[in-house]
Amino acid sequence: MNQEDKSGDQIHLEQLEVFAHIGVPDDERSSPQRLLFNMTFWPKRQERALADDIGRTVDYAAVCAETRKFVQARADRLIETLADALANHLLEVFEIQRITIELRKFILPEVEFVSVTVTRAQSTK
Numbered sequence: 001m002n003q004e005d006k007s008g009d010q011i012h013l014e015q016l017e018v019f020a021h022i023g024v025p026d027d028e029r030s031s032p033q034r035l036l037f038n039m040t041f042w043p044k045r046q047e048r049a050l051a052d053d054i055g056r057t058v059d060y061a062a063v064c065a066e067t068r069k070f071v072q073a074r075a076d077r078l079i080e081t082l083a084d085a086l087a088n089h090l091l092e093v094f095e096i097q098r099i100t101i102e103l104r105k106f107i108l109p110e111v112e113f114v115s116v117t118v119t120r121a122q123s124t125k
Contacts, residue, residue, distance in 0.1 A: 087120040
């Protein structure tokens with residue numbers, strides 16, 4: 001699958017809430033902030049190969065748990081840095097060929113949220 005091809009089976013997680021230390025000023029990182037993650041990922045195995053066996057698919061509950069653990073262990077300054085690191089981490093941990101992550105942060109009073117969206121794929125070495 002090339003970078004622009006969005007075909008194939010997908011799993012989508014909408015509004016996974018995680019509290020984490022993030023922000024440019026030190027005082028902003030001093031207490032956890034609410035972040036929302038929207039993720040779409042393309043498993044390496046397509047539905048036909050799953051045979052209705054959870055062990056052959058990407059367990060989305062495990063993806064949520066791993067996301068929480070990974071994000072809460074970090075203290076990045078930029079949401080761009082966090083989203084990139086998370087995408088690469090999930091590609092390494094799970095049988096995912098491609099992932100898109102939107103990370104929303106609720107820091108500015110005059111806007112609903114600020115977000116960044118990253119798409120990463122397994123390297124074809």
